[in-house]
Amino acid sequence: MITYQIVFEGTIISSATFDKADFTPEVLTCVDQSGTIDRVISATDSDYQSVKQAAIDNHVLQKIPEGSFLLPGFTDLHIHAPQWSQAGLALDKPLNEWLNTYTFPLEAKFKDLSFAKKVYQSLVKELLAHGTTTGLYFGSIHNDANLELAKVCAQLGQRAFIGKVAMDNPEQTPDYYRDDSSQVSLKETEKFIKALQELQNHTQAELTPVITPRFVPSCTDETLYGLGKLAQKYNLPIQSHCSESIWEDRYAQERFKKSDTQVLDQFGLLTDKAVMAHGTQLTDADFKLFRERKASLAHCPISNVYFGNSVMRVQDAHQKNINIGLGTDISGGFSPSIYRNMQQAVMSSQILKDNGNDNARITCANAFYLATIGGAKALHLNSGQIKPGFKADLQIVQDQYFDVFSNNASDIFERLVYHTNKENIKQVYVSGKLVHNSVGEDNGK
Numbered sequence: 001m002i003t004y005q006i007v008f009e010g011t012i013i014s015s016a017t018f019d020k021a022d023f024t025p026e027v028l029t030c031v032d033q034s035g036t037i038d039r040v041i042s043a044t045d046s047d048y049q050s051v052k053q054a055a056i057d058n059h060v061l062q063k064i065p066e067g068s069f070l071l072p073g074f075t076d077l078h079i080h081a082p083q084w085s086q087a088g089l090a091l092d093k094p095l096n097e098w099l100n101t102y103t104f105p106l107e108a109k110f111k112d113l114s115f116a117k118k119v120y121q122s123l124v125k126e127l128l129a130h131g132t133t134t135g136l137y138f139g140s141i142h143n144d145a146n147l148e149l150a151k152v153c154a155q156l157g158q159r160a161f162i163g164k165v166a167m168d169n170p171e172q173t174p175d176y177y178r179d180d181s182s183q184v185s186l187k188e189t190e191k192f193i194k195a196l197q198e199l200q201n202h203t204q205a206e207l208t209p210v211i212t213p214r215f216v217p218s219c220t221d222e223t224l225y226g227l228g229k230l231a232q233k234y235n236l237p238i239q240s241h242c243s244e245s246i247w248e249d250r251y252a253q254e255r256f257k258k259s260d261t262q263v264l265d266q267f268g269l270l271t272d273k274a275v276m277a278h279g280t281q282l283t284d285a286d287f288k289l290f291r292e293r294k295a296s297l298a299h300c301p302i303s304n305v306y307f308g309n310s311v312m313r314v315q316d317a318h319q320k321n322i323n324i325g326l327g328t329d330i331s332g333g334f335s336p337s338i339y340r341n342m343q344q345a346v347m348s349s350q351i352l353k354d355n356g357n358d359n360a361r362i363t364c365a366n367a368f369y370l371a372t373i374g375g376a377k378a379l380h381l382n383s384g385q386i387k388p389g390f391k392a393d394l395q396i397v398q399d400q401y402f403d404v405f406s407n408n409a410s411d412i413f414e415r416l417v418y419h420t421n422k423e424n425i426k427q428v429y430v431s432g433k434l435v436h437n438s439v440g441e442d443n444g445k
């Protein structure tokens, strides 16, 4: 018999399909030494008792208390790490003012490493405490600070995809916060790729560099072209923004006579490893190109209310076979919680429906799929599901109203989506390793 690293005993909730979350009572979820889920054993399986006994003997049985549930960890597909220290601030300002008065000056401060370290420690801890086991990050233009973010993720145990932000277009970026030239942008990006890969080898942490043009307007043609080449050379993921707002769409049309999606594609930046944030203005033709390139979308519903002034057509995109995950868009979105974004995704879809698109509404099960399977798929990870062969990225979540309200499976599931706060997330695991633990902090409740 395999000696497991940890065996969880209790009820699991995991997305099965876009429309359905499975609720499986009282199983053993067995995690092997590599941090992968080896088996999920139900009480009726013949070796349930013997596996449980072996886990007890080896002191690796973890009983999930009644009223708590084992869920997959979340993937956050869109985080601007340096913006964490202004999360929730100035969101009532117009985008231009938000960027130029608040965001660019703040990001420029990340050349100060001790400031970067303090902010990144706080951010990664907070994301883990909210059940986010994988993060796709925009750093700043500064490689030292970006490497600091990687070190913090390695130290705290979060799986991270991190990009050095490339931005060199003098017409759309301030002189105090931009890459000096296209050559600098590309050289620094390549330096970051190599440094992160070295750190990854050295620490064995799950770290991946990401090609990161801030968005089309921030970059010159030479930089967009060079970044596409680097993505190909190193076979790397790509992240950027795409058709976030009407302004961004018009900009692409004026500069290139093409849609934002077509521009990204023209420069080799729309691949099956690309994750593009927002997409609130995507047309059916853009959707078709996303589908053909197998690129993914990061839906950031809170941020879209502030700066997209629109709602992404999640149902339409899904029905057109485009993969979609969720992003907090710290700090265009104020909340580090994917739960909060699941709620907003459901709420915002209602507005599309009320505007005459009858099929626009999404359900809690749909939002949960985006947060788990959709996010993992975007990054080609075997994660986001509690099934054999998947990484043991897990969270133990307490249903705070378990003793008060009805307890059928679908009620518990919807309640968890709508009511889970940081305090209810008791433990979080990444690849079987405990990375957040609040058990005991409230007298074991």
Ligand SMILES: [Zn+2]
Binding pocket: 078, 080, 241, 277, 329, 332
């Ligand atoms: Zn963004």
